Amino acid sequence: MFRRIWSSLMARNVKKIDKKQHFKPKVLDLFSGAGGISWGFHSAGFKIIGGLDYFGASIESFEKNMPEAVGMVRDLRKPGFDDVRDVIGTEDIDVIVGGPSCQGFSTSGGLSRTSGRDESDPRNRLFINYLDMVDEFRPSWIVFENVPGLLLYNQGRVAIDIVRAFKEIGYSVAPMILLAADFGVPQLRRRLFFVGNRTGADNCFPAATHGNPELWKNYSLPFAHLSRIGHGANREVAPHVSFADACSDLPPIEEGEELNGAQYLCDPTTPYQALMRTHSQTVEQHAAADLPSLDRLAATVLLEGQNWRNMPANSLPARFSRIRPYDATTLLKRLSSGLPSYTITTKFNEATTGAFIHPTQARTISLREAARLQSFPDHFLFSGTASQIRQQIGNAVPPILAQAIAEAIYPSVVRDVFKENVESTRDSVVVENSLTESDILKLKAPRRVREQEEITYDQV
The missing domain is CATH 3.40.50.150 (Vaccinia Virus protein VP39)
Known part of the structure; x- marks a missing residue:
């Protein structure tokens, strides 16, 4: 023994x-x-x-x-x-x-x-x-x-x-x-x-x-x-904290849009949202990236929890034909509102690198959503370009x-x-x-x- x-x-x-x-x-x-x-x-x-x-x-x-x-x-x-x-x-x-x-x-x-x-x-x-x-x-x-x-x-x-x-x-x-x-x-x-x-x-x-x-x-x-x-x-x-638990109070935005100093969509609806909003009165750095055509298509046609396998075969590049159906299951994947996100990386703006499509909006997750999913409070502001901020968020320990x-x-x-x-x-x-x-x-x-x-x- x-x-x-x-x-x-x-x-x-x-x-x-x-x-x-x-x-x-x-x-x-x-x-x-x-x-x-x-x-x-x-x-x-x-x-x-x-x-x-x-x-x-x-x-x-x-x-x-x-x-x-x-x-x-x-x-x-x-x-x-x-x-x-x-x-x-x-x-x-x-x-x-x-x-x-x-x-x-x-x-x-x-x-x-x-x-x-x-x-x-x-x-x-x-x-x-x-x-x-x-x-x-x-x-x-x-x-x-x-x-x-x-x-x-x-x-x-x-x-x-x-x-x-x-x-x-x-x-x-x-x-x-x-x-x-x-x-x-x-x-x-x-x-x-x-x-x-x-x-x-x-x-x-x-x-x-x-x-x-x-x-x-x-x-x-x-x-x-x-x-x-x-x-x-x-x-x-307690149950795991879901994407909706974390982010449903943030205002909707379009692909390529950025909000700074915006009002929250509603009062906090979960303890996690209340925690993230401590010492914050407005939403900052809520910025969504512009998307290439394939990512945009995925963000438009996929339902919650679906991935590249649910897209029309003729819409995918040839390289996808070499992927086994049970591999790369998080590529071009739309997140589910009722579940936690997958690992936030430094490339959460790119749907072809992981499960980063917003559950209900036609875009990948924003800087502020990624920060929340990493558990940075809303008053925590990042310096640098969008790419540099993604690097900081994705590399961080929650x-x-x-x-x-x-x-x-x-x-x-x-x-x-x-x-x-x-x-x-x-x-x-x-x-x-x-x-x-x-x-x-x-x-x-x-x-x-x-x-x-x-x-x-x-x-x-």
Whole structure:
């Protein structure tokens, strides 16, 4: 039998924290983009000190929406951190968050010191400099985010190497794949998170608050062993937030139209809409792209939930004849009002790249709709061209998902940093810090959170 890895904690009779005694751990966001992770941590009570990213428009957005923080345009492959120290000041960093692009990992060389780092490979340089910056600033906790496919690289050895590399600088980390929709984001987006610390504390992940028992029915889920948080629904969770729940109060627009300073279509009709409209009186950056002829045809003839297979065969380019009917099911697809969206990418203006056609209007989704589906509030405004804004929105970690992670680790961070005990504001799933390298790809989590009960491998 494997050692027991998983246990669960239920937060009951939660005591609200007095604002005068509200501890605000300090966060540095690497590869910050516009600030999706930062906004989530800010919403959970953390103080954002700074954000670093190579993309200037992203840093403009970050600084516009994070006035307490300092943004810095910085290529993290560049060695040395004196310039970072000069910008963020002398404050200690309690948490470092962020994640290099998945192109930052090479399977030909190691990432840890013992396996031999191939620092000449610029793809490795992104992660190694991230790791070096963690080693330089020595935060108590780290949250490292990436795509689930990272676990495929070199048959999982890259994931093991990441764990080993963090361990060599004193951090115990654990991975888990989370589905954004299971935490109240209206989007079926799955991301991989490594949560870790150097204090000896157990690592925490948020328990799911939403679910759909039919979602994975008859579906072989990749990395199911790392995707069991949520993974359906039970009586203790709410249904997934749908496209209509998220966006039905936004005014209709035509293809190529943009609204700024417009009135909402109606009062909020769902809690999610009310949350998105906090501190907002008008709709901003509600802009729909011009469409090529094929996308326009799809946006005109398809019904909700239909895709390219439902279009007249003579309207499709020859390349579609080479696609098997059960493949590419999200191409030229119209979203369904009563379901979450699919993953928002940087090309949500193009129907030929994914399921981005509005459920009822003859266009692809707007900048503001995409931002809402990513859980950015309406007062969060983006800098740059439409293309640059799409890049910022599509690359972001959904703030509500980031907030869930932040709330899960908050009591442990406060205990480690401030030596004070505060009660959790959400249910959490805990990974014991005795996790070893051989356990990483065998990790299993319970299908549902259970009170004060340890879960062993042979019970899952």
